[in-house]
Amino acid sequence: MDVLNLLWKMFVSVVMIKVIMAEECIRLQDYLDEFNKCCKYSPPYPRESFEQCLKTTTEKGGTDEEEYLSCVFECYFDRLGLIVDNRLQLDKVSEHLQSMSEDVRSTVIAAYKKCDAETTGSQRVCHSYARELETCTIIEISRRCPDELYNPTETCDKRKVAEICKS
Secondary structure: OHHHHHHHHHHHHHHHHHHHHHHOEEOHHHHHHHHOOOEOOOOOOOHHHHHHHHHHOHHHHOOOHHHHHHHHHHHHHHHHOOEEOOEEOHHHHHHHOOOOOHHHHHHHHHHHHHHHHHOOOOEOOOEOHHHHHHHHHHHHHHHOOOHHHEOOOHHHHHHHHOEEOOO
């Protein structure tokens, strides 16, 4: 009976730690290098188009980093046909995912769907929808990383259950 009580206490402790961890947030800047190694997902989109957009949007985005990245992603996703009139084209996303396993494809598609529903974007020089969508999607994929891409470490496990601090 004592063993059963001990096991129960251990189980409750583990659950409580997970609940506490889930309610805490973690500072992205404190773990950025480690988080980048948690999920070995790399978007399967052609790099050439991205490099072309980097060159063509340098002047358009100016010195504001967020605006520059908005311009780059607006250009890039437009060239790939992933976004048309600020609407996600899931069929185009699916085309680019064909070389990946079914588990990875379903995780990526689910992340894009979730983030598409939550992302509106705004426009100054360039529309921020593509940048915000991709940022959200990468974060969502890292939280739900398929086992075949996941690097199980203490920090990565914590990232799966904790929120990123907003400030």
